[in-house]
Amino acid sequence: MVRCFNKDFLLCDHENPINEAYAWIDKYIDPSNKADIVFGMGMAFHLEVLLTSFPNKKVIIVEPNMDLFYQIACIRNLEPVIKKAEIIVDEALDVILERINSLFWDTEKGGIQVQPFEVYGEMFPDMWDNLRDSFIKLANNFTVDIATRRKFGELWVYNNIKNLDKICDASDAGVLAGKFKGIPGILVSAGPSLEKNIHLLKGLEDKCVIMAAGTAVRVMESFGLSPHFMVGIDAGEKEGEIHSNVKNKDIYFIYSNQVSTYSVNGYTGPKFVMNYPVDMYTAGFFDYADIKSDFF
The missing domain is CATH 3.40.50 (Rossmann fold)
Structure with missing residues (x-):
């Protein structure tokens, strides 16, 4: 009892x-x-x-x-x-x-x-409900991951091989973890409301860390703004066009090695390569090269 x-x-x-x-x-x-x-x-x-x-x-x-x-x-x-x-x-x-x-x-x-x-x-009804619902979401996400791997797997391998030639020009993004404790951060994504609200970012460059995902960096530049970091993971050529056309070469580019080769070759500013959980090729390379880098 x-x-x-x-x-x-x-x-x-x-x-x-x-x-x-x-x-x-x-x-x-x-x-x-x-x-x-x-x-x-x-x-x-x-x-x-x-x-x-x-x-x-x-x-x-x-x-x-x-x-x-x-x-x-x-x-x-x-x-x-x-x-x-x-x-x-x-x-x-x-x-x-x-x-x-x-x-x-x-x-x-x-x-x-x-x-x-x-x-x-x-x-423990609440604990069980949370575990059950989270498991269902996890299973659905796994299904999406598998479908994505089937569609882009060959391109990921190609990009990884090509981008390895440039990996020595980048730093390990793992060293960034924990470096900005206590500093506010803003993650900017290119949603439909970005252009309506982008004016709110002006004057914040020296007060917080601003990171742009995907095409957000292009929108920010069109308004005369630049993030401190931009991130790239997509393997397709459209991703490469985004980073190749970035005008400000002082933005730190954090990328997964499976990203488009046009991203790595086209952007000449400072780079950080991240040990991205989906990119097991880079994880294997880090292990082979005896580079200690947690998943980013």
Whole structure:
């Protein structure tokens, strides 16, 4: 029995927890999945059955409450679960999602499922809703990433090879991390409202760091303004045209090595190459060259 928010909950069936565990498996678990993320340790009967029934599955357990986990560990021997599963206890949502995201890129075939042990969905409804909704967004983003890679993969490889010849002219963008603490920052994107509001940027150049994404640098220059940094990641020629035509050569250009070759060759101002998470070629190069650079 657990009291949570002034309500009492049973963590398992006192009469036959094993039958309850098998019923949970039959109801929710897809045998074809390569990985199951289970929200809730409970008394671990359902996890023992899951790990025994599907020894080849990757099982990750998200236990939202450290005090509850401690009490469970005092009552039940969790060694069989600890040895075979990965347990994430009382961690921030971002940490959990980062771990789940790594499962998407695992080339082993099979689905990934996030499923609560029912009583945990009742005890921690907000946590479960956030995890479920974030997982759905993560899966949708992954689908978009895959489609993007299929469309642009060949061009990315081409650009990476061509741009490597110029990489020695750039600095590592990783050194910029943490350098502007306490200084306000403005990220300028080329949305439809930019021209209506760009006058608000005048006079702020010495008071904050201004960074322009994509075509925003072109719009800013047309109004007599320049950002401190501009960023480029797109591989197509249109991206190259943006940076080749930038008039102010004092803007620091932060780019991913998969960017258009016209961007790298056309802009002659100072450059920073970033270890961009989607660009695994550059990450591999940094590793090979023994350059320590976190994802930017």
